[in-house]
Amino acid sequence: MKRRVYDAAVQGNKILLLDLLGEDAVLLDRFITGRYPETPLHVASMLGHLEFVDEVIARKPELAKELDSHKSSPLHLASAKGYLQVAKKLLQVDPDMCLVWDIxxxxxxxxxxxxxxxxLLKELVQARPWAARVVMEQGETILHACVRCNQLEALKLLVGRASDHEFLxxxxHEGNTILHLAIAAxxxxxxxxxxxxxxxxxxCENDDGYTALDLLSQNQKDMxxxxxxxxxxxIGATHAKENPLSSSQLKAIRTKILLSTWDQPNAVSKPKKRKHGKRLAHSNKNADWLERKRNILMLVAxxxxxxxxxxxxxxxxxxxQDNGPSGFSTTESNGKNHTAGLSVLADxxxxxxxxxxxxxxxxFLASLSIILLLISGLPLRRRFFMWFLMVIMWVAITAMALAxxxxxxxxxxxxSYSSLITILGIATLVWIGLMLILLLGHTIRLxxxxxxxLRRLVMRLVNLISPRPRV
Known part of the structure; x- marks a missing residue:
């Protein structure tokens, strides 16, 4: 029976699947409770059989979370083959599968x-933007992967949608940025x-002390x-090494950069893993911080x-509640009439x-602005935008307090007016003090x-005007 359902998955035969389920109603459940190298959903997702995938997910959505012997989910396999519609179906079950690591x-x-x-990458980034910021086990970001695989368009997409200065x-592990990799390649x-x-x-210098400019040949023939x-x-680039590298040294260093631990993720030394763990924790912490801020701002707004x-x-x-003369009493109308349904306070x-x-x-408008910006789909995933939204939230809270x-x-x-003035005076002083402390803290940080x-900018201008002489 299990062999037949695998054959149905390979063929994408939905009718055969239904016939098999008619014979054994819990057939798909057996792939959850048992231990198998892969499920029929893995096979169908890898081969792009959309109707088969849709039928399996409709009957047993838990299979979308199952991992095969390589710790790959069906979404991993659909992403590798580029099956957009299949990936969309899988994302509807659980978008958090974007965060799962394979072997x-x-x-x-x-x-x-x-x-x-x-x-497909756009769809995945839209579903879970912070998944793009997760560092791979090899210690490299998704931007490093784009450069290594020479995927320029993917790099442009990710830089625009899921990157900031720190992540860029x-x-x-070797201290190489994506610019080091791009120059080496x-x-x-x-x-x-x-x-x-x-x-x-x-x-930026790598662990060997080389900047991007150090990795370029000093030979004028290399155009x-x-x-x-x-x-x-x-743009102000400088050499970190005073003596230029020879052609053989340059070739060896470029080869070392390109052939680091990319193809051997399990060969990383313990110190490097510890360093990577800190970097990964920082990246995940930053992504979690942004997501928590978004959720809190949406709730409060x-x-x-x-x-x-x-x-x-x-x-x-x-x-x-009725039509009649306005005023504090019916005998003190000041010659004005009130209309039912209109504000008493206004009169x-x-x-x-x-x-x-x-x-x-x-x-009201400040709160609506926050809600609109958060649901607009704009790339508001950088800390600057979160601080901007928080400032708008301060305006909204202050306005509501004044109201x-x-x-x-x-x-x-x-x-009771004198008692009210005393209480409001104390509350206002406390509020102003709290706002000043928050404003002072953020101002100092800014x-x-x-x-x-500005220091980095001045150093670039100085290097641009009077670059370091080459030896």
Whole structure:
């Protein structure tokens, strides 16, 4: 029976599958409870049989989470072959399968990028963006994999959607960035893209102390290296080694960079694994931080928007229930009439109502802006955008607090007014103090980052104006 269901998976024969399930209703369950090198879903996903995959998932979605003898999920196999529709079906079951490593320490996004399946890679990045930031077991990022496999379009896609300055300049076990790899492999298009369209650090040194410029030949006859060196020098690249490398040394170093631990993930030494573990933990921690912030911001923004909407349609003091003269009493109408359904506060305290309306509307719009940005699909996965959204959240919370204060002032009778002013004064001072502490902390952090960035910029300009003489 199991042999026949494997044959059905190879053929993609949905009718045969249904016949077999008619004979044995728990046939698919046996592949979950037993131990098999692979499931029929693995076979169908690898061969791109969409209808068969759809039928298996509909009856037994748990099979999408099963791993074969190489620790590959069906999504790994569909990603390797580039079957977009099959991958979409599998993602509907559990998008978190994007985070699962196979025996080589690669998740489906790594495999799709290495194979150059751009449409499928876009789908995977959209499903779980932070999966692209997970470092592979070999200590390299998905960007390293794109350069090693010469997948320039995949590299451009990932740099635009799932990368920031820190991740872009991440090093592998040997301390090589993607620029070191691109130069070692003489990938001219990738090098030009990195130095012209990204914030790659051109003066970053690997563990052997070589910068990108050190890996280029000093021989004027090598036109490719000469052109790359000129482009690097224009943006402030410098040599780390005073003595240029000979042709034989340069060839040996480039070979070492290209033939590192890529094909031997299990041959990494213990110190390197420890170093990689820290880097991986940092990457995962950063991705988790961003995801937690997104979730918290969405939750708080939704609550604030609901509060502001409720306060707007049901303002303080309520609404008039009938038509009649306005004022604090029927004998003190000031010659005005009120209309049923309109705000009582707007008639009795027009200035307080205007202040409430301004604060409440500001909080409502700020909350809606956060929700709109988070669900818009824009690449808001960098820390800068998270801080920007948090600033908008501060505005929303402050506006709601001011609306609350305005309501209390308008609704408090005269004999309790002094107590209210005292309480609000203390609360306001505490609030202002807390906001100033937060603002000061973030300002100091921003100033330090700005100083660090300006120092790097000045050093590049100095090197550009007066480059280090070559020996």
């Amino acid at each position: 080589d320490g690669r998740n489906p996004l790594h495999i799709a990028a290495m194979k150059g399946h751009l449409d 300049n991440c090093k592998n 003489k990938q001219t298009e990738a090098i030009n893209f990195l130095i012209s369209s990204t914030s790659i650090d051109v003066n 490719i290296d000469k052109q790359i060196a000129e482009s690097l020098c224009k 939704s609550l604030l928007a609901a509060m502001a909407f409720q306060a707007g349609v049901n303002p303080p003091s309520g609404v008039w 009795n305290h027009p200035r307080a109502y205007t202040s409430f309306l301004i604060c409440n509307t500001t909080g 609350y204060i305005g309501c209390l002032v308008a609704l408090t009778p005269d004999h 100033v330090f980052r700005l100083i660090k960035y």
